[in-house]
Amino acid sequence: MEYSGLILLGVFLLLLVLHVPISFSIGLATLVTMLLSIDFMPALTTLAQRMVDGLNSFALLAIPFFVLSGVIMGRGGIARRLIDFAMAYIGMLPGGLALVNVAACTLFGGISGSAVATTSAIGSFMIPEMEKKGYDRHFATAVTTASATTGMVIPPSNILIIFAIASGGVSISALFVAGYLPGILVSLALMTVCAIFAKTRGYPVIAALPISEVVKRTWSALPALVLIVLVMGGIISGIFTATEAGAIAVVYSLILAMGVYRQIGRQELSSVLLKTAEVTSIVMMLIAVSSAMSWILAYENIPEVITQVLLGISDNPIIILLIINLMLLFVGAFMDMTPAVLIFTPILLPVAESLGMTPLHFGIMLVMNLSIGLCSPPVGSVLFVGCSVGKTSIAKVIPPLLPLYAAMFFVLMIVTYVPGVSEWLPTMAGLYNQ
Amino acid sequence: MIPLLVWLDKALSRLLVMLVAAIVICVCWQVLSRYVTHTPSAYTEEIARFLLIWSGILGAAYAYRTGAHLGLDLLVNQFSTLWRRRIEMLVHILVLMFSLLVMVVGGICLMALAIDPGQYSSAMEINMAWVYAVLPLSGSLMAVYALAALFTPFEEDQ
């Protein structure tokens, strides 16, 4: 069927605007498309088979683990200790509190796989704190919102795992290691914007803390920092896989939250597990139906057609990559990250590969691009949570967000056109051979 | 109808808690067995994968019940309450269709193939129908929840 791609897209968009949950929109659009070329019963059975097969992967197990450890740490008082730690080292710089906000979000991203969790964990303390010290509340909310997304490329990252699955076998360990440098670059770019902003607005500078206080705060944050090193070191050194790192993170954060910080009781445990099941299954259902969708895409050769169309626009890879990025920014404005990665990886990865891009490089670019969408209107889960935590409105947060978007886009362009930014670290660590 | 739903909700959440706990224990045991006893367990990898399939697909019914699945409400928010309600009914009917056709009917066909001629997993050599059984189970639960949502009077969900 020549028009099957358009029918898939049409049905999907129609169901989407009718507020059918995205996973069911994908599933029903896939079913309709399958029925065009496959008989009724085989189509139903094939779709069912793709759903289960899409989840039949050991690598996916990392997702419930990082969700679970995130839920535990969200309730476990770890965010506050990371904030205090960052304050001790960069609080005295110009725009100090804004920088602390960025740094704390980045550090929290290093132990959590969810940007929404980071926004509420760091924002609920940092935004009121910044307002108290004379910062504009909307600016404070914008800073938290933008910097919470750095955790998407900084491991642990559920979205990188989802990309690895969708791409058909990029090493998760390599992707995890590849994300550090781009994540830190975004963090630094955001800090630069914050410092300039704070200087021009004349925000107050706080005095440096005495050395004894610095030591005390470092000591108190140490258990949380150990988890960052545990996840990173475990994967780089190969002591365990990403999935096993997730299991370790769960056990470690449980010990931390129940034993050391004593902020989760035993009776709370089952509610933590149920929350994990719920959050995980939303992602799993998306992965299941997307696996059916990418199957019918391949069956109808749709990615091939799209590649030819895109390559027909221009023979300049720089321009095609720019078009892809602009297209993804548009997609990210409207769609959540997980479905966007699941839908666009099978379509755009072949294009990127025909331009000589490696799947690893493409994955980091894709996730960084869609990170901007997480904090952009009209649909952005991090933006929504940020506004609710910061008790402000989207319209008020947009002006201070604009220079932060610019910083994120600037780093995105570097990542897009300089493969080394994403490929150098994993190659050095021996995790990646292209 | 209502007592049945309450019982179902409770049973489903208990089962999900047990599944997630089992996954954690299973993978932790795998790491331990590899580094402590030096004899890697070939079974835990497979058990963990199958448990994930179960918790993921069964959890999808739970997430549907709690309204947690992601969706795009930009357009419907512009409509009047009456039209919003009508569209919402349509959404539940579409979910009902998907769960019955794909998950229940498709899932049962898949189970039937695994039973006869038969298909067994590679490590534990259990029949794959046990794995596929989660599809019709979760699909039936979704169908029940969809019907419940369809027959809930309008006042109650505001």
Next chain:
Amino acid sequence: DAQDTPRIIRVGHTLDTSHSVHLALEHMAGQLADYSDGKMQIKLYPNGQLGSERAMVELLQIGSLSMTKVSAASLEGFVPQMKVFGVPYLFRSDQHRWQVLESSIGQDILNATRSARFTGMAYMDAGSRSFYMTQDPVNRPADVKGKKIRVMNSPMAVQLIDAMQGAATPLGWGELYAALQQGVVDGAENNPPSYYSSRHYEIAGYYTLNEHASIPDVIIASNHVLNSLSKQENEWLRRAMKDAVNKQRQLWNEAEQQALMKLARAGVSISRPDKTPFYQAVEPLHQQLSETNLGPLIKRIKAMRGEE
């Protein structure tokens, strides 16, 4: 005009487009179009686009895919007889292996698939698997003792390593490069072309051609699809299949020779050990297996050794 639209045979596999199997299937597509005068066309889906080997077997049973190439190992869960190919050192030489595959034994095993709603069409060559190690070569079975060896997720593969007192570690093929690099495993095993194309030799540079397992690839077709073909169409398909099989065996031999040559040029230490101690090491395993359902089949295959 329904008669003018060509019948499309959809064939999926998990290998890349430079692999001998893919090239042979392309050859088959050409032959089939020739024989049928364009009435039958093959559409190829390489690189696992339509799923893993096991998933594609299910798609044949369901009827949404026509044909696929799978390792006999992937069929173990569907057709218990296929397990026999995993038995280490079942075949004593390449001649012995092909003699068995082309005999009534090979045909019986192919026929056993039919009740599983798909039909074994032909065997393709996947060579023999041998050990490669990061630190020291495996010259004797004792060299495997205490070493962590990556194996496929199959009980027989684990039993082989157990028989040599190594630690079998089932691991995904995609994660193996990093696992070798980081010392998660000390070695792995595969045929020369896979060892070369995966670039595992960059880290694990000791290759011993001990050839412990020769698990063939199998081409299978959906019964739904075969039953829908006319007698004439079936015959065209079989003829094209035969051409593809001959082509693949020749291409495989070339690929194997080339891989070994390139490996040697890359500085890999390649050795051909005396296989006798390896035969002895797996003898208890053979004893044990002869008491299972596979016993009679193993006996028939071994009986053919004398006829070389």
